[in-house]
Amino acid sequence: MVRKEEREAKLPPKSNFSEWYHELLKSAEIVDVRYPVKGMSVWYPFGFALRSHVYQIIKELLDVDHYETQFPLLIPETEFMKEAEHIKGFEDEVYWVTHGGRDPLDIKLALRPTSETAIYPMLRLWIRSHADLPLRIYQIVNTFRYETKHTRPLIRLREITSFKEAHTAHATWEEAAMQVEIAVQRYIEFYRRLAIPCLVSKRPSWDKFPGADYSIALDVIMPDGRTLQVGTAHLLGTNFAKTYEITYEDEHGEQRYVNQTCYGISERCIAALIAVHGDDKGLVLPWRVAPVQVVIVPIIFGEREPIIEVCRSIASTLAGRNIRVRLDDGDERPGAKFYKWEMRGVPVRIEIGPRDIKNNAVTIVRRDGVRKTLPMDERLVDAILAEAEELQSVLYNRAKEFMDSKIKLVSSLDEARSQVQSGVARVPWCGSVECGHALEDQVGANLLGEPRGDEIPPMRCLICGKESTGSTYMARQY
């Protein structure tokens, strides 16, 4: 049915990841990179719908005990320049607004690269007593970072359009540390709902968030074996509280500094979604976030109208159950329609032709290639929802298998060097900063940090030879 020239998609094979990724962003209408400012691109309506469904999941997970809010984009230089470590980390990445019309501004205004220095002066006013704690807020806004490394759509942007940042304040350091843990768990759950498994590790001290005590990061292994940091949670302790004088009165009437955390996810989560699940035919989307969940393609032989009639009726049944369904009754041949909707990652395609109608059945093709015949009666919707569930676990298991196959415990520098060419090396490491830097130098990859949870059997640090159960992930990072 599918003609040869249709099957030979313009999309390069996924094994050629970089070209595949860029072509797919265009063919599937995710973002248009032709906007004439480097590092800034435009969401196509289809991509924007995908983004909205993905962000709905984050909102759902946070709305349980966070309040959504919104702070201004511009930060006065005087506030921005208060926290020394934070400045050091971001100074070179800030865009400045220096003029209003023709008048130079008295105080320059920074376009937020992240919003600590916008939010914390206000927290000082909002937090009075222990009764105000814990305080948990988040916003989904754009942020600007003048990145000097090679920019990449959805991955390294100069305008991050979908920056979800949460900020919390607590009475004690321990409570704040607990919140970081909760944040990491929520993020793991968020990615789980996208059927994406992640590596979780504590970043080495030299790679933590500027102004934090420590940072925990989630990384996804991309098809080419490099890792993408797709979320971070930071324990800020009292570092910012001291700078911005954010205090609360405790039960005994004493003024104490609050302990803070912050955690963020950007549209890198969309990049990961595309990269992890996509295939040679295009996007592959989990049901929950697919802008179109079901496409119905009529297979016309003989009379057109009776077939379209059946398709319409099924479409309206599905829509009645809140399924995002599209009836593609355009003039193209079915093969061209298959190609188009596969490119857009539609989880379930329904084909209805004269034979199906006669058999009172429909043919469905899941985006992972599974083809089935389902009854064309009141059982249909539930049967489709069951297929959606199954697709979800197929996607997760496939991704998990891939991830596991890309991680290897190594026992020599040579082995580490060769492993990071195509994946992640788990490297025995004593934990010292000197050995960490030496590893990065000698392996030619970044140290992601200590994996959480399981220990390795005692091995020798690849640099100093000291026996240790500690290790670190190492990878080439995006």
Ligand code: A5A
């Ligand atoms: N305020 C805290 C949450 C913060 O800014 N943390 S962060 O700097 O680590 O950024 C959060 C996440 O945003 C990172 O883990 C990374 O996944 C993503 N991110 C950072 N810079 C980015 C960029 N230039 N383009 C796209 N995503 C970026």
Ligand code: ZN
């Ligand atoms: Zn060592």
